[in-house]
Amino acid sequence: MESFALPKLNGKPSAAFFSRSDRLILTKPDSALRAYGLWMVPVTGRYRLHLECDDFGNLFLDGKERIRLRGVNARNTGIAEVDLRAGYHLLVLFLFNGPGQGWLTLYADHGKGDHPLLGGEALTPMDLSQINTWLRVVEGLKTVGWGGMLLGSAILILLAFIHAGASSASESLPNEPSLSSPMTSEGTKKPRGIIKKITLSFWVVLMVLGFLFHYNLFQKLVLSFPTQSFPWPTHPLTVFEHRLQEIKPYLPPRGTVGFISDQKDPAILFHIQYALSPLLVSVNTEPVLVIGLFHDPAVFRQSPLLNRFTILRDFQNGLFLLQRRIQ
Amino acid sequence: MISLLAAYLIPWLIGSALTGFLFPVCTSASVLLLRSALALGVGFGMTSSVLFLWLLGVGEVTAGFFLLESMLGFLSLLALLFQKHRLPADPPSWSPPVSNRTMEKKFRVGFFLFLLSGSAIMVLVSLLSPHGDWDAWAIWNNRARFLFRSGPDWKASFSPLLNWSHPDYPLLLPLSIARIWFYLGRESLWVPAVTAMLFSVSVTVLLVSSLSLLRNKTQGYWGGIILLITPSFLTHGVSQFADLPLAFFFLAVLVVLHCSENLQSCRSRLLILSGLLAGFSAWTKNEGLLFVVVFLLIRSLTLFSRTKGKESWKSMIFTLAGLLPVLALVFAFKFYLAPPNDLLSLLRTDRVLTHLTDPGRYFLVLKYFFT
Numbered sequence: 001m002e003s004f005a006l007p008k009l010n011g012k013p014s015a016a017f018f019s020r021s022d023r024l025i026l027t028k029p030d031s032a033l034r035a036y037g038l039w040m041v042p043v044t045g046r047y048r049l050h051l052e053c054d055d056f057g058n059l060f061l062d063g064k065e066r067i068r069l070r071g072v073n074a075r076n077t078g079i080a081e082v083d084l085r086a087g088y089h090l091l092v093l094f095l096f097n098g099p100g101q102g103w104l105t106l107y108a109d110h111g112k113g114d115h116p117l118l119g120g121e122a123l124t125p126m127d128l129s130q131i132n133t134w135l136r137v138v139e140g141l142k143t144v145g146w147g148g149m150l151l152g153s154a155i156l157i158l159l160a161f162i163h164a165g166a167s168s169a170s171e172s173l174p175n176e177p178s179l180s181s182p183m184t185s186e187g188t189k190k191p192r193g194i195i196k197k198i199t200l201s202f203w204v205v206l207m208v209l210g211f212l213f214h215y216n217l218f219q220k221l222v223l224s225f226p227t228q229s230f231p232w233p234t235h236p237l238t239v240f241e242h243r244l245q246e247i248k249p250y251l252p253p254r255g256t257v258g259f260i261s262d263q264k265d266p267a268i269l270f271h272i273q274y275a276l277s278p279l280l281v282s283v284n285t286e287p288v289l290v291i292g293l294f295h296d297p298a299v300f301r302q303s304p305l306l307n308r309f310t311i312l313r314d315f316q317n318g319l320f321l322l323q324r325r326i327q
Numbered sequence: 328m329i330s331l332l333a334a335y336l337i338p339w340l341i342g343s344a345l346t347g348f349l350f351p352v353c354t355s356a357s358v359l360l361l362r363s364a365l366a367l368g369v370g371f372g373m374t375s376s377v378l379f380l381w382l383l384g385v386g387e388v389t390a391g392f393f394l395l396e397s398m399l400g401f402l403s404l405l406a407l408l409f410q411k412h413r414l415p416a417d418p419p420s421w422s423p424p425v426s427n428r429t430m431e432k433k434f435r436v437g438f439f440l441f442l443l444s445g446s447a448i449m450v451l452v453s454l455l456s457p458h459g460d461w462d463a464w465a466i467w468n469n470r471a472r473f474l475f476r477s478g479p480d481w482k483a484s485f486s487p488l489l490n491w492s493h494p495d496y497p498l499l500l501p502l503s504i505a506r507i508w509f510y511l512g513r514e515s516l517w518v519p520a521v522t523a524m525l526f527s528v529s530v531t532v533l534l535v536s537s538l539s540l541l542r543n544k545t546q547g548y549w550g551g552i553i554l555l556i557t558p559s560f561l562t563h564g565v566s567q568f569a570d571l572p573l574a575f576f577f578l579a580v581l582v583v584l585h586c587s588e589n590l591q592s593c594r595s596r597l598l599i600l601s602g603l604l605a606g607f608s609a610w611t612k613n614e615g616l617l618f619v620v621v622f623l624l625i626r627s628l629t630l631f632s633r634t635k636g637k638e639s640w641k642s643m644i645f646t647l648a649g650l651l652p653v654l655a656l657v658f659a660f661k662f663y664l665a666p667p668n669d670l671l672s673l674l675r676t677d678r679v680l681t682h683l684t685d686p687g688r689y690f691l692v693l694k695y696f697f698t
Contacts, residue, residue, distance in 0.1 A: 203549070206552070207552065218447065
């Protein structure tokens with residue numbers, strides 16, 4: 001595992017170590033973690049992977065992203081089903097932590113129920129002692145490769161347009177009004193055969209790459225489709241829309257309400273505001289009516305914060321309608 | 328269904344009539360395609376401006392607004408029919424340069440195949456993110472919801488409590504979405520997605536038709552193919568951000584300016600159209616305001632360096648004639664409704680100067696640009 005001081009995976013990790021725990025934990029806020037492991041799959045077949053994390057997490061298996069979690073809940077869940085051959089498979093996990101503590105767990109199910117993968121015997125840690133060197137080499141090759149491709153493409157595009165301009169000049173009729181530049185209407189030298197062949201080859205290669213990209217993207221999108229019905233009940237915005245349906249009848253249609261929560265993620269306020277508009281939602285608790293959203297309602301009921309509010313209604317899912325006590 | 332049709336048809340009619348008047352050339356399919364692509368952006372710009380003025384004057388959307396738009400749509404239809412039947416004495420002709428027919432056919436097939444698969448991909452991306460990406464729901468669709476749901480209290484959309492959603496951003500996109508919701512009588516997740524797709528397709532058609540006219544058809548199809556295989560265009564184009572409409576207006580201004588250089592007989596009208604499109608870019612996003620400043624600066628430099636005296640001033644006046652009405656709308660919004668920009672309000676002159684003169688920051692940008 002490698003941990004990073006910022007919620008990004010750039011640069012040198014702040015720490016690298018082996019872990020045998022059944023969950024990955026980040027105690028430091030605004031940090032990130034990257035974990036590698038080799039999963040020894042005992043039997044060929046279909047496996048159901050179940051990832052849970054707080055805050056954001058990714059799961060890559062054999063280089064392909066299988067689960068990507070970006071939800072705003074304190075517990076984000078994702079499931080992927082994959083067909084695997086018996087043998088070793090590269091597992092890479094990313095965890096991005098915002099405020100508070102972050103964690104990640106991973107379960108695998110091959111028809112016998114979920115069992116934790118992390119900390120289990122099926123997972124072999126990878127020796128990361130040389131990983132940074134290898135990653136630097138790969139990054140370097142990527143830069144050189146991209147730079148060379150960009151330069152080569154620019155030259156070929158230029159040649160292609162020269163060829164096309166010359167072709168149109170040689171094909172256009174003498175009396176045809178043309179809006180191309182005066183230089184081409186006077187005629188240019190015909191391009192050599194080899195340039196024509198290079199540019200044609202370039203365009204063929206580009207079209208083939210384009211089709212491959214479209215096919216790859218199309219396939220990725222189709223595979224990402226949730227199994228639920230539209231508009232995807234687990235989409236964070238849909239989750240908040242449904243969750244706040246209960247409280248809406250008790251709120252005024254317009255004006256301002258306050259908002260308090262034990263969850264520090266500012267995105268939660270934005271989601272609530274989006275769901276409740278045109279009602280304005282303010283983190284300032286000066287408004288008389290206040291919406292409370294708590295991951296652990298029991299903690300809120302015991303906190304001194306409750307001295308400032310009267311609970312008007314408890315919606316039983318961490319959602320409260322509160323009234324500010326006027327002192 | 329009829330209300331949805333009217334909601335999209337009226338802007339297109341208004342845009343087509345105005346574009347037809349300001350771009351009175353129709354001698355080839357490429358020109359007609361170019362005008363159609365421009366019509367969508369002009370139409371959305373005009374109808375969002377009308378809705379804004381209506382809200383400022385009347386205070387909420389009433390039956391009178393729909394009557395007004397229907398009248399504008401009807402007048403535009405009449406104008407289109409009138410333009411079609413009344414031929415000018417000496418119609419400006421514009422035939423695109425001829426390219427190799429065989430190559431053109433091959434690339435045309437390739438382009439349409441990419442357009443088909445690209446459209447399918449855009450539909451899938453829209454289905455997967457029905458609310459759009461972060462900025463789409465946090466800024467643009469959020470504003471549209473406020474405008475639609477607030478009724479007479481629509482000015483609450485610009486409350487400082489919503490600073491995180493940039494309430495100072497101009498309103499072309501939110502008003503266009505809210506306008507269609509008003510026609511439907513309810514909100515629909517499809518409206519922002521369809522609007523985003525229409526702008527994406529319009530950018531593609533605009534690029535292909537303009538390259539076909541200004542170079543040749545083969546190059547037009549090449550340009551379209553390169554755009555359709557650009558990864559971020561397909562995925563970001565339907566993210567429901569305002570970036571695609573902004574890119575549309577930027578491209579449209581450059582295309583129309585280029586056309587004005589080559590069609591002297593209707594140059595003045597095309598300059599008005601270029602000014603109008605530049606104004607709509609400022610009505611779409613704050614970056615459009617910067618574009619307007621740069622556009623006017625470069626335009627002045629090129630005009631006054633190439634031609635002197637009356638001709639240059641005349642060209643600038645025609646450009647400003649198209650730009651100023653929309654710019655007046657933008658400034659009215661900025662000065663009377665929008666709160667200060669949350670990003671700019673944190674800036675101080677000394678801090679800006681320090682950042683501008685720090686070479687390390689430029690190096691950092693270059694480093695991340697190439698890695």
